[in-house]
Amino acid sequence: GDSVTxxxxxxxLSEEAFLTINCTYTATGxxxxxxYVQYPGEGLQLLLKATKADDKGSNKGFEAxxxxxxxxxxxxxxxxxxxxxxxxFCALSGNTNAGKSTFGDGTTLTVKP
Amino acid sequence: xxxxxxxxxxxxxxxxxxxxxxxxxISGHTALYWYRQSLGQGLEFLIYFQGNSAPDKSGLPSDxxxxxxxxxxxxxxxxxxxxxxxxxxYLCASxxxxxxTGELFFGEGSRLTVL
Numbered sequence: 001g002d003s004v005t006x007x008x009x010x011x012x013l014s015e016e017a018f019l020t021i022n023c024t025y026t027a028t029g030x031x032x033x034x035x036y037v038q039y040p041g042e043g044l045q046l047l048l049k050a051t052k053a054d055d056k057g058s059n060k061g062f063e064a065x066x067x068x069x070x071x072x073x074x075x076x077x078x079x080x081x082x083x084x085x086x087x088x089f090c091a092l093s094g095n096t097n098a099g100k101s102t103f104g105d106g107t108t109l110t111v112k113p
Numbered sequence: 114x115x116x117x118x119x120x121x122x123x124x125x126x127x128x129x130x131x132x133x134x135x136x137x138x139i140s141g142h143t144a145l146y147w148y149r150q151s152l153g154q155g156l157e158f159l160i161y162f163q164g165n166s167a168p169d170k171s172g173l174p175s176d177x178x179x180x181x182x183x184x185x186x187x188x189x190x191x192x193x194x195x196x197x198x199x200x201x202x203y204l205c206a207s208x209x210x211x212x213x214t215g216e217l218f219f220g221e222g223s224r225l226t227v228l
Binding site: 004032034036041042043044045046049051089091093100101102103104105106 | 117146148153154155156158161169172204206215216217219220221222
């Protein structure tokens with residue numbers, strides 16, 4: 001079945017540091033890939049997505065590129081801020097109409113001033 | 114409503130009691146999902162509804178767990194004879210197959226603590 005493996009946390013960075021959170025997946029067909037973010041005390045919300053190979057999703061300074069050859073979707077940000085402290089989830093959904101999404105275990109990021 | 118609404122936000126119960134968790138999806142969203150998030154774990158899929166039917170209930174952990182959806186809108190997740198291992202945050206999400214992009218819209222969750 002489908003699975004998502006993401007970098008274990010927690011990750012602690014200083015403000016303005018470079019961030020990478022690794023994510024790899026196993027799936028049949030051509031899934032869509034997502035990063036969701038969960039800020040303290042809030043629900044999960046979509047951060048960015050990519051629906052086909054070589055697509056780059058971007059939002060709020062975060063980027064991730066759909067790499068089919070390495071089955072990866074690593075999340076990057078060039079300069080993190082304290083407000084980026086949150087839990088980040090990598091996820092995939094199959095290329096069918098609706099149906100369940102599969103999530104990684106989440107990576108907790110803490111950014112210190 | 115403007116977003117996915119879940120209630121209660123927090124529930125503390127005694128082992129052996131039944132609990133009901135409610136989800137009110139975004140208006141017009143025909144797909145509805147229940148996930149469970151245990152401490153330090155990822156999201157565990159429980160069940161998926163399309164309209165009032167559940168094409169995929171493969172994630173329900175045991176027959177103590179059940180869910181229903183009525184009127185293509187509100188859903189209730191019921192846990193009978195709760196056990197301590199049921200303690201978790203139960204998340205509901207909805208989506209619209211129209212122009213399907215795979216994005217899920219989540220509520221803030223119901224935190225269940227079984228003593």
